[in-house]
Amino acid sequence: MPTVLRVGPYKFYFFSHEPNEPPHVHVDREGLSAKFWLETCDLARNLGFPAHELRRVRTIVVAHREELSEAWYGYFGTAS
Template sequence: MPTVLRIGAFRFYFYSHEPNEPPHVHVDRGEATIKIWLEQVEVAKSRGFRAHEINGIVTMVEEHRDRLLEAWHEYFG
């Protein structure tokens, strides 16, 4: 699970065994986790985050989308 970005308590990473899915990133903070698609930034699934936290995480992903997509393509080819 390569970590590609850390912002405060949030860790942004990929699972190594998901190369056949569209580009996405997982974000964890403690026990809470969220999966966000990167082509059209939107939540795929979430567990443990409140709505206002999800909005903030989506904003962070939008701000770093280019970097996250580049890391995805570098990692998965």
């Protein structure tokens, strides 16, 4: 489970066993978890984050999208 970014209380990571899904990132904070697709920065799943905090987290994903995508493709390789 490579951690690719930390911003404040948020840990951004992906699971090493998910290479067949579209590029995405998981975000955790104190028992809360969310998943965002990197191409669109859309929310894929939310487990506990309140809406106002999801907006904040999405802003971070958008701001670091290129870095997160590079980490994804650096780990899994380019799409075939």
